[in-house]
Amino acid sequence: MTKDFGKIYDHNLYFYSDILKKQEVLFSNLKNGLDNRCSILYIASGESVNKAKTLLSYFGFRFDKPNKPKIVMSKEWYITNGEFNPNRVLEQFRSLLDDSLDRGFEGLYVSNDLADTFDCLRYDLKSWLKYEASFGRTFDFPIEVICAYQTDQVKYRDEELIQLVQAHKKTITAETLSILDNQKLCPEAIAKTELMKEQTLKNLHKKLELDTP
Numbered sequence: 001m002t003k004d005f006g007k008i009y010d011h012n013l014y015f016y017s018d019i020l021k022k023q024e025v026l027f028s029n030l031k032n033g034l035d036n037r038c039s040i041l042y043i044a045s046g047e048s049v050n051k052a053k054t055l056l057s058y059f060g061f062r063f064d065k066p067n068k069p070k071i072v073m074s075k076e077w078y079i080t081n082g083e084f085n086p087n088r089v090l091e092q093f094r095s096l097l098d099d100s101l102d103r104g105f106e107g108l109y110v111s112n113d114l115a116d117t118f119d120c121l122r123y124d125l126k127s128w129l130k131y132e133a134s135f136g137r138t139f140d141f142p143i144e145v146i147c148a149y150q151t152d153q154v155k156y157r158d159e160e161l162i163q164l165v166q167a168h169k170k171t172i173t174a175e176t177l178s179i180l181d182n183q184k185l186c187p188e189a190i191a192k193t194e195l196m197k198e199q200t201l202k203n204l205h206k207k208l209e210l211d212t213p
Contacts, residue, residue, distance in 0.1 A: 015173070
């Protein structure tokens with residue numbers, strides 16, 4: 001049985017440093033999507049589409065079925081002509097969800113590895129964080145997403161880290177794969193970024209199992 005890292009209508013955050021654990025989390029999420037009669041999308045980083053297809057096949061996914069995984073590369077999904085256009089990305093999700101519902105699926109599950117895209121997004125990080133924060137409000141219908149970030153890309157940037165946590169319903173921790181409710185996670189930290197204190201930041205890093213700077 002696969003571990004249930006999210007339920008439909010969720011927008012969750014996952015920090016990873018171990019590639020095998022990343023695959024466990026993201027592929028388990030896609031398995032849950034199939035179990036819930038949803039279509040599934042894998043947004044890949046660090047591997048080609050063919051490599052991702054091979055990895056998913058090892059995990060038991062079939063590509064000769066109507067509910068086969070759709071695989072896209074992170075940079076191709078998020079970046080156009082070197083820029084991030086949030087409206088275009090949201091429209092892509094809407095279009096894929098509408099197509100899934102038209103084909104009789106109950107919704108859409110997305111496993112989203114952002115490692116290849118994060119450095120590009122950093123040039124317009126304000127737009128990206130605003131997009132992440134608005135995603136759950138935009139999709140008040142059956143779509144479930146896990147956004148996966150490499151810990152070494154975000155762990156020393158406290159303000160960004162806090163905003164990422166704020167933008168998601170739950171956080172899956174890096175090592176133990178515990179599921180934390182972001183509404184209850186370090187409430188002083190999540191409430192107001194401008195009031196952050198050093199000890200609160202250290203507590204947040206500890207809870208997320210990231211190295212404390």
